[in-house]
Amino acid sequence: MQNLWNDADLQRSVREQCSTPEMQSELAELVYASRLLGRESSLVMHGGGNTSVKCELVDMVGNRSEVLLIKGSGVDLSRVTGRDYTPLRLGPLRKLVELFTHNDRISEESLQRLSTKEFKHLLLLNMFSLTDHMAEKRLTPSIETLLHAFLPHRYILHTHSFALLTLSNQPDGVRLCSETLGEGFGSVPYIKPGLGLARSAASVYETDVNIKGLVLQKHGLVTFGSTAQEAYGRMIEAVTLLEQRIAAAGRKSFPSVSLPATIAPVEVAAPVIRGACVDEKAPGTREYHQFILDFRTSADILEYVNSAVLVHISQKGAMTPDFIIRTKNKPLVLPAPDAGDIPAFKAAVHEAVQRYRQEYREYFKTQQAATAMPVTMLDSLPRVVLVPGLGLFGLGKTAESAAVNADIATCTASAILDAESLGAFETISDREVFEIEYWDMEQAKMTKVHHDVFAGKVVMVTGAASGIGLATAKAFRQKGAELVLLDLTRGALDKAAEALGGNVLALTCDVTSRTDIRSAFDTTCRKYGGVDILVSNVGVAIQGRIGEVSDELLRKSFDINFFSHQSIAQEAVRVMKQQGTGGVLLFNVSKQAVNPGPDFGPYGLAKAATLFLVRQYALDHGRDGIRSNGINADRIRTGLLTEEMIKTRSAARGLSEREYMAGNLLQLEVTAEDVAEAFVHLALETRTTGSITTVDGGNIAAALR
Numbered sequence: 001m002q003n004l005w006n007d008a009d010l011q012r013s014v015r016e017q018c019s020t021p022e023m024q025s026e027l028a029e030l031v032y033a034s035r036l037l038g039r040e041s042s043l044v045m046h047g048g049g050n051t052s053v054k055c056e057l058v059d060m061v062g063n064r065s066e067v068l069l070i071k072g073s074g075v076d077l078s079r080v081t082g083r084d085y086t087p088l089r090l091g092p093l094r095k096l097v098e099l100f101t102h103n104d105r106i107s108e109e110s111l112q113r114l115s116t117k118e119f120k121h122l123l124l125l126n127m128f129s130l131t132d133h134m135a136e137k138r139l140t141p142s143i144e145t146l147l148h149a150f151l152p153h154r155y156i157l158h159t160h161s162f163a164l165l166t167l168s169n170q171p172d173g174v175r176l177c178s179e180t181l182g183e184g185f186g187s188v189p190y191i192k193p194g195l196g197l198a199r200s201a202a203s204v205y206e207t208d209v210n211i212k213g214l215v216l217q218k219h220g221l222v223t224f225g226s227t228a229q230e231a232y233g234r235m236i237e238a239v240t241l242l243e244q245r246i247a248a249a250g251r252k253s254f255p256s257v258s259l260p261a262t263i264a265p266v267e268v269a270a271p272v273i274r275g276a277c278v279d280e281k282a283p284g285t286r287e288y289h290q291f292i293l294d295f296r297t298s299a300d301i302l303e304y305v306n307s308a309v310l311v312h313i314s315q316k317g318a319m320t321p322d323f324i325i326r327t328k329n330k331p332l333v334l335p336a337p338d339a340g341d342i343p344a345f346k347a348a349v350h351e352a353v354q355r356y357r358q359e360y361r362e363y364f365k366t367q368q369a370a371t372a373m374p375v376t377m378l379d380s381l382p383r384v385v386l387v388p389g390l391g392l393f394g395l396g397k398t399a400e401s402a403a404v405n406a407d408i409a410t411c412t413a414s415a416i417l418d419a420e421s422l423g424a425f426e427t428i429s430d431r432e433v434f435e436i437e438y439w440d441m442e443q444a445k446m447t448k449v450h451h452d453v454f455a456g457k458v459v460m461v462t463g464a465a466s467g468i469g470l471a472t473a474k475a476f477r478q479k480g481a482e483l484v485l486l487d488l489t490r491g492a493l494d495k496a497a498e499a500l501g502g503n504v505l506a507l508t509c510d511v512t513s514r515t516d517i518r519s520a521f522d523t524t525c526r527k528y529g530g531v532d533i534l535v536s537n538v539g540v541a542i543q544g545r546i547g548e549v550s551d552e553l554l555r556k557s558f559d560i561n562f563f564s565h566q567s568i569a570q571e572a573v574r575v576m577k578q579q580g581t582g583g584v585l586l587f588n589v590s591k592q593a594v595n596p597g598p599d600f601g602p603y604g605l606a607k608a609a610t611l612f613l614v615r616q617y618a619l620d621h622g623r624d625g626i627r628s629n630g631i632n633a634d635r636i637r638t639g640l641l642t643e644e645m646i647k648t649r650s651a652a653r654g655l656s657e658r659e660y661m662a663g664n665l666l667q668l669e670v671t672a673e674d675v676a677e678a679f680v681h682l683a684l685e686t687r688t689t690g691s692i693t694t695v696d697g698g699n700i701a702a703a704l705r
Contacts, residue, residue: 072139293529582625665698
């Protein structure tokens, strides 16, 4: 592993970080070292690891104290700032060292029984406020705060190095680590983070105060130093030795499982998997808690998932306890998807998921009885799915959390192959897993994340780069949905994606092209695993007197204003039926469908057909749990109703532009945002289908009778 320390970069970072009054150079140096660690996914991943520094600081009322600054729980080291460090008074914490490390009457078992509430209070009572801002932020201190407090060193770095885990997660892991790292590192047997681990680490250090780090068996690697550079350098040096030991062993050749002649592509397999990994919100509702999927494949991943011993090696458990709260301890293993028999694959997937869930329930029941922990079972669904011939999926309530789980699973695949090449991968016991998975201090990392009503849902919006489409995308994004934006031009889509804050799938798509539409759905299934809500919004207000309009113009209007809706709805239904979890079709119809205007026949006729299309989908696919509803809107400032058209049509009626736009019973202009809210409302109406909602401020002539 390369040492990335650069003094010029350090000084630049210190200048940037020290622009805030509460930041001192010691903390700025720690931030720099921590970000270097965070850049290496083989060291820390997504909130894992922790770093600290001890220094003297002045509090809000001018008192000087010796303080431990430690990274807040769950903060990602790659993006950490000085404000992500929680300050705690060292004096009271150090008094615990004598109490807990030199008192033989206090057993490991009694330390483990110290309640989470007591542990939290111990930390929170010793928090130290540097500024009003930090007092308000009050990040939860790392669960390993006491380990950092009990050790005397100024800078302490803790990672979950995959190289260390590869060696320590072996039956003879202690020997392997000792032979590789030498006498410079002490060895701490696996203990759940907290007082017990802190006491054990301090005791190991006191037996040899010349060591420069600690191996936390089956957990992680700790290095320390008088400077941030020294602690960082020791970490990189140790990891390099571990990596060299692994490389020297070589990668063993693993026999491959027999695969079908043709493997189904990701876009076919993903909706099947996504549809099986769900929880019904309440019995009989046909409404589900769903996951987003993140697919990964590579040579290493395929070697892993195609291995004939995959079931054996993948079910041994997580590489480190830190991952369990995110990915669960074990992944779900599926059969290879045979492209020639998708129904059989679907049946096998559902059977495998139910078996996984039953095994999880049995694990919970057994370990709750063994530990007597007063906890309620979490959901029993997997967070990682391994598919021979294809790759792996991370599952999460958001695209971000799915990607985190996929990242962890990707690194785990390679590390387990390395571990099995060295000897035999071995991790902690089911009881130790349970004590971590259901520990409040770990649960807090996940429960503090709020998920809105559309979390886990994928929403596709056509004509999404502007007007009603963009407003609708914003409305669904605000309620937690993952977005797929379809429009004609790349530039407009890029602007829309920027307006939405990024992290959306933006695809150019001509909705009159079946090929483009199929491609958009295939890409969406590869990206997120499927589709739950379609907002078919595209329309063009083509004008002409019906007795004079050309066949060509009329067909063009029907292509855009009717057939595009039919084509994209058909593709959505195909994916939704493969998922088997229902879905929502939402159509932008028009006031013209029920209240035609003069010289708007080409537009109104196509929209009238679309209105009946809404009802036909409701009639034909209600049995699939798919709801179909529409919006009739009028006089919305969009690409259809341009400023020039508003000016022309208001002048033709002898009205001001304001009077024309507010020409309804409420005398209020209706906006794209009003239509967007109506789409969101219909998506939430679980018992409504075949409905047309009017959003026009009140126009009796356009009301459905």
